[in-house]
Amino acid sequence: xxxxxxxxxxKVTEKGKDVELRCDPISGHxxxxxxxxxxxxxxxxxxxxxxxxxxxxxxxPSDRFSAERTGESVSTLTIQRTQQEDSAVYxxxxxxxGLETQYFGPGTRLLVL
Amino acid sequence: AQKxxxxxxxxxxxxxxxxxxxxxxxxxxxxxxLFWYKQPPSGELVFLIRRNSFDEQNEISGRYSWNFQKSTSxxxxxxxxxxxVDSAVYFCxxxxxxxGAGSYxxxxxKGTKLSVIP
Numbered sequence: 001x002x003x004x005x006x007x008x009x010x011k012v013t014e015k016g017k018d019v020e021l022r023c024d025p026i027s028g029h030x031x032x033x034x035x036x037x038x039x040x041x042x043x044x045x046x047x048x049x050x051x052x053x054x055x056x057x058x059x060x061p062s063d064r065f066s067a068e069r070t071g072e073s074v075s076t077l078t079i080q081r082t083q084q085e086d087s088a089v090y091x092x093x094x095x096x097x098g099l100e101t102q103y104f105g106p107g108t109r110l111l112v113l
Numbered sequence: 114a115q116k117x118x119x120x121x122x123x124x125x126x127x128x129x130x131x132x133x134x135x136x137x138x139x140x141x142x143x144x145x146x147l148f149w150y151k152q153p154p155s156g157e158l159v160f161l162i163r164r165n166s167f168d169e170q171n172e173i174s175g176r177y178s179w180n181f182q183k184s185t186s187x188x189x190x191x192x193x194x195x196x197x198v199d200s201a202v203y204f205c206x207x208x209x210x211x212x213g214a215g216s217y218x219x220x221x222x223k224g225t226k227l228s229v230i231p
Contacts (some may be wrong), residue, residue, distance in 0.1 A: 040223075041223060042223045044221075045218035048218055059218065066182065098210060102160075106155070
């Protein structure tokens with residue numbers, strides 16, 4: 001079956017602009033995660049969605065970051081007023097429930113000039 | 114303090130050599146999960162293995178094997194007879210689902226870049 005998909009693959013933007021990143025989870029997966037990977041670093045947790053429960057936003061680095069997910073479908077991660085330090089690969093993962101293994105998408109490479 | 118430490122930043126081996134990637138973790142929970150993921154140059158993380166804290170049995174899958182030792186808080190990964198296709202960054206990760214936060218996020222180490230030279 002289809003894996004996690006993300007779009008766009010690459011995004012170049014100017015400092016101060018807003019960007020929206022999209023994640024399509026594996027069909028039927030109730031849990032969805034966003035992570036950020038800065039160059040040469042491990043992944044940092046950003047936000048977690050589980051069904052219709054309130055999301056865990058504890059990893060969001062600032063109020064410029066927000067994410068939405070409707071039910072068990074697509075999620076969008078929005079970064080407002082982008083800064084150069086936001087340049088990173090943003091990875092989405094989904095799992096069949098919170099305790100299950102997370103499967104990752106290919107990521108969106110964001111470059112803020 | 115880092116919760117997941119991968120002390121080896123980069124390793125280079127010659128093809129057919131065996132190589133072990135180290136992972137040391139820190140948790141106060143009695144129930145937790147450990148993972149290894151592979152990130153090839155294409156960038157996508159590939160799931161390799163998941164172990165829960167109650168299962169210390171070593172596991173072998175083809176050329177891959179994992180040694181989980183709770184006494185030393187380590188979950189090491191060995192590739193036997195390495196191949197060029199094994200060249201990638203390997204991440205160890207920890208999940209503490211009962212830590213009280215109600216989230217099942219993974220805490221990753223910084224990764225070990227493995228280069229297998231033909």
